[in-house]
Structures are given as structure tokens and as C-alpha cells.
Amino acid sequence: MRYISTRGQAPALNFEDVLLAGLATDGGLYVPENLPRFTMEEIASWAGLPYHELAFRVMRPFVTGSIPDADFKKILEETYSTGPDGVFAHNAVAPLRQLNGNEWVLELFHGPTLAFKDFALQLLGRLLDHVLAKRGERVVIMGATSGDTGSAAIEGCRRCDNVDIFILHPHERVSDVQRRQMTSILGENIHNIAIEGNFDDCQEMVKASFADQAFLKGTRLVAVNSINWARIMAQIVYYFHAALQLGGPARSVAFSVPTGNFGDIFAGYLARNMGLPISQLIVATNRNDILHRFMSGNRYDKDTLHHSLSPSMDIMVSSNFERLLFDLHGRNGLAVAELMNSFKATGKLSVEEDRWIEARRLFDSLAVDDEETCRTIAEVFKNTTEVLDPHTAIGVRAARECRRSLDTPMVILGTAHPVKFPEAVEKAGIGKLLELPKHLFDLHEREERSTVLPNDIKAVQGFVSSHGNRGKPL
Numbered sequence: 040m041r042y043i044s045t046r047g048q049a050p051a052l053n054f055e056d057v058l059l060a061g062l063a064t065d066g067g068l069y070v071p072e073n074l075p076r077f078t079m080e081e082i083a084s085w086a087g088l089p090y091h092e093l094a095f096r097v098m099r100p101f102v103t104g105s106i107p108d109a110d111f112k113k114i115l116e117e118t119y120s121t122g123p124d125g126v127f128a129h130n131a132v133a134p135l136r137q138l139n140g141n142e143w144v145l146e147l148f149h150g151p152t153l154a155f156k157d158f159a160l161q162l163l164g165r166l167l168d169h170v171l172a173k174r175g176e177r178v179v180i181m182g183a184t185s186g187d188t189g190s191a192a193i194e195g196c197r198r199c200d201n202v203d204i205f206i207l208h209p210h211e212r213v214s215d216v217q218r219r220q221m222t223s224i225l226g227e228n229i230h231n232i233a234i235e236g237n238f239d240d241c242q243e244m245v246k247a248s249f250a251d252q253a254f255l256k257g258t259r260l261v262a263v264n265s266i267n268w269a270r271i272m273a274q275i276v277y278y279f280h281a282a283l284q285l286g287g288p289a290r291s292v293a294f295s296v297p298t299g300n301f302g303d304i305f306a307g308y309l310a311r312n313m314g315l316p317i318s319q320l321i322v323a324t325n326r327n328d329i330l331h332r333f334m335s336g337n338r339y340d341k342d343t344l345h346h347s348l349s350p351s352m353d354i355m356v357s358s359n360f361e362r363l364l365f366d367l368h369g370r371n372g373l374a375v376a377e378l379m380n381s382f383k384a385t386g387k388l389s390v391e392e393d394r395w396i397e398a399r400r401l402f403d404s405l406a407v408d409d410e411e412t413c414r415t416i417a418e419v420f421k422n423t424t425e426v427l428d429p430h431t432a433i434g435v436r437a438a439r440e441c442r443r444s445l446d447t448p449m450v451i452l453g454t455a456h457p458v459k460f461p462e463a464v465e466k467a468g469i470g471k472l473l474e475l476p477k478h479l480f481d482l483h484e485r486e487e488r489s490t491v492l493p494n495d496i497k498a499v500q501g502f503v504s505s506h507g508n509r510g511k512p513l
């Protein structure tokens with residue numbers, strides 16, 4: 040499998056090199072040159088497979104030529120293991136919980152850091168370990184987080200011998216549990232940086248570091264955000280997993296996806312393009328609604344960033360939207376480069392009418408504010424005694440508002456465990472005490488380590504270069 044850049048001017052890479060890349064050299068994002076497509080018979084034959092075996096079938100075409108089948112199978116078996124020493128706490132890995140009649144939450148929060156990010160980052164860490172050991176190479180990882188990617192990336196990479204990982208989070212803008220999950224994992228190669236800015240500032244600094252890597256003195260820079268193709272690839276699997284449990288592929292399924300960086304929903308869009316019958320994909324945003332404004336009015340314009348009760352989706356500019364733009368423009372990289380350059384200059388973007396109509400055919404959307412989020416948490420609790428996290432609640436609200444058919448199963452991606460967001464749960468009026476799982480029971484007593492830095496790329500790059508070799512200078 041070869042991968043090409045959404046801006047059309049970077050060299051095509053194989054999977055191994057894409058895994059070790061972040062942004063392409065032309066500033067674009069990598070996508071497969073040709074998407075694999077499965078037949079209905081093939082997909083139907085996967086019903087009942089354990090998660091890791093399904094993952095092998097769905098992802099194999101993407102890694103072919105780079106990771107031998109036997110190694111990939113072993114890595115997947117370890118990644119999606121369950122049981123007392125396993126990675127995931129639920130035997131089904133990603134169980135479906137019925138909310139009512141034909142509405143289901145796909146619980147993606149049974150991994151070590153209690154959010155859907157574990158599905159991809161547990162895999163990414165193992166793939167990096169495999170590839171770097173083979174190459175005998177050390178790398179620096181830089182990642183930006185609004186709260187969940189950070190801990191999942193650290194947890195996924197903490198045992199990798201060949202990485203130093205630097206995670207940038209917005210200072211005082213992630214929940215207490217989220218911060219502690221990151222800053223209490225101690226190791227000479229783990230570096231948490233609290234930036235005096237917002238998530239977009241963090242994300243921008245990571246992206247800019249790919250463009251100018253002199254500060255790394257020759258050490259390779261790797262991404263753990265969803266700009267890294269391997270992240271998206273792993274997130275495709277659970278769409279197949281959910282649909283197969285609900286009568287797919289003979290029956291279509293609809294998905295509602297809490298969205299920030301457009302990564303998770305883009306994975307659903309790819310699952311549909313790979314042959315999975317998906318009748319509806321709903322983009323569910325919080326008040327930071329650039330994606331909803333595009334879908335509903337062809338206006339992808341920067342706004343100010345609002346702090347919400349769903350902080351992980353407090354994102355102004357969505358990285359993976361560029362991957363959709365690439366498809367909407369007939370995979371014309373130069374057209375995308377032009378659009379993105381103009382967006383960089385003006386903060387505004389809209390597309391030609393026919394391309395926007397196509398986007399509307401592909402996605403429905405809704406923006407949900409804090410009040411509606413709390414109302415939904417309370418409503419679901421009253422009817423089911425399930426406590427939703429605020430991001431999942433946004434998905435539920437959007438599913439209920441945008442649903443086209445009651446006969447089609449509606450799956451809402453349950454992206455995080457509510458224990459990570461007690462403020463929203465409390466504001467929803469739910470008195471039920473939520474307990475941290477066993478492996479995190481003493482989280483609030485653990486020692487924390489992080490460095491506060493100004494919103495200044497030179498300060499961040501200086502820190503990376505003076506700590507990038509197991510805490511010592513590069």
C-alpha cells in the first residue's frame with residue numbers, strides 16, 4: 040500500500056514511513072493511494088470474530104508490504120487483549136449498550152485511559168516499537184492534546200525503548216482526571232508540557248515543528264495525533280465491529296460521532312467507502328462548531344475558542360477536515376493546497392456549491408451547547424440509569440435530532456468514560472458517585488510531573504531539544 044499527500048507535492052510513502060511521519064513535507068496529510076474495498080460476502084464472513092481478528096482483516100491491506108502478517112497478528116492480539124492481564128477491561132473490547140429500542144452506545148472507553156484513543160494509541164505504540172527496534176532508531180514524538188490523546192499516547196508509548204514523548208496540553212483547560220492521567224506517568228522519556236494557550240495553539244506548534252525540524256538535530260519527529268494515518272486506520276475497525284453485531288452488512292447502520300478533530304468520523308466515512316453499509320454519519324460538535332457551520336452553511340471559518348463542559352472537543356480547526364476536502368476535490372492535491380493556503384491567510388474557507396452538496400449528502404450535523412449536553416445526560420440517566428460522559432451525550436443529542444429512520448440501528452460512539460468529566464455529570468444533576476477503575480484508584484494521590492511553558496514555539500522547541508534524549512539534550 041502506498042500513501043499520498045493531500046497537497047499532492049510530497050513523495051508517496053509505504054506504511055512504515057507513514058507511521059514514522061507526521062505531516063507530509065508539503066504540509067499535507069497522508070491518505071491511502073487506493074482504499075481497499077471489501078465485498079458484502081467478505082464482511083459477512085467476519086461476524087463473530089474476536090476483535091483482534093476482525094482488526095487484522097480490516098487493517099491488513101493498509102500495512103501490506105511493511106509489516107509481515109505474523110508480526111501484525113501478534114501485535115493485534117496483544118493490543119486488543121482482555122482478561123486480568125489484558126489491555127481492555129471488557130471481554131468484548133468495544134461492547135454495545137442499548138439505550139432504547141434501536142439506539143446503542145458503542146462503549147469505546149474500556150481501555151487503560153478510559154477513552155476511544157486507546158484503540159489506536161495502544162496499537163501505535165506497539166507498531167512504533169516494532170519498526171524502531173528493527174531499524175535501530177530513536178525518535179522524538181510530539182503530540183497536542185485537549186485531554187484524551189495525551190494520556191493514551193503516553194500509556195501507549197511508555198514502554199517503547201526508542202522514543203521520547205512530549206505532550207502539549209492547554210494549561211488549566213483539561214479536567215483534573217485527564218491531567219493526572221498524563222502527568223502522573225513518570226519516566227525519563229515522558230514529558231508533559233502545559234502551554235499557556237488553548238488546544239489549537241498546541242496543535243499549531245506541533246504542526247509547525249514538522250515544517251521546521253532543525254531543533255531536533257537530525258532526530259526524527261513522529262506524530263501521535265490523528266494527523267498520523269495509523270491513528271485513523273485503527274479507528275475504522277470498530278465501525279465494522281459495531282455493524283456486524285447489529286445485523287450488518289445485510290442491514291445498514293447509522294452512526295452519530297462526537298467530533299472535534301474530525302478523525303473519528305473520518306474513520307467512519309472510510310469504513311463506508313470500504314464497503315460497510317452505513318446509512319447515515321452524523322457530525323456532533325459542541326459549541327466549537329466549525330464543522331457544523333461547514334456542513335450546514337458551507338462556512339468553514341475560524342471563530343474564537345469557547346471553553347465547554349466537553350473540553351476534549353474544544354477545538355477550533357479540525358485537522359482531518361483536509362482529508363475530506365481532498366476527496367471532495369477529486370483528490371486534486373494542488374486544489375487542496377490552494378484552499379489550505381488561503382485558509383491560513385484568511386481564516387475562512389468555503390467550497391464550490393456542488394462539492395458542498397456532496398459533503399451534505401455524506402454527513403448530517405448538529406452543534407450541541409452545554410445546557411443541552413447536561414439535559415441529555417440527565418434524560419438518559421432518568422430512562423436507563425446509564426451515566427454518559429459529556430462528549431457521548433453530544434453524540435446522543437445529535438442522533439436524536441438528526442436521525443432519518445427509526446428502523447435503522449443508530450450507534451452513538453461512546454468516546455469517553457464519565458468519570459473523566461465529573462463537572463458535567465454534576466451539572467447534569469446526577470448525584471451518583473462515579474468511581475475510578477481499580478488501576479486508577481489512587482490517581483489523585485499520585486505524584487505529578489509537568490512543565491508550564493508560554494505559548495511560544497521557540498520555548499517549546501528549546502525544551503524538546505534540551506530533553507529529547509531520555510531527558511538529556513539531543
Ligand SMILES: Cc1ncc(COP(=O)(O)O)c(C=O)c1O
Pocket residue numbers: 154155186187188265297298299300301302303304351352430431454455
Ligand atoms: C472524549 C472525546 N470525544 C470525542 C472526541 C472527538 O474526536 P475527533 O477529534 O477524532 O473528532 C475527542 C477528541 O477529539 C475526545 O477526546
Ligand SMILES: N[C@@H](CCOP(=O)(O)O)C(=O)O
Pocket residue numbers: 183184185186187188189263264265266299300302351352358
Ligand atoms: N480530543 C483530542 C484532541 C486531539 O485529537 P487527535 O485525535 O487528533 O489526537 C484529545 O483529547 O487530545
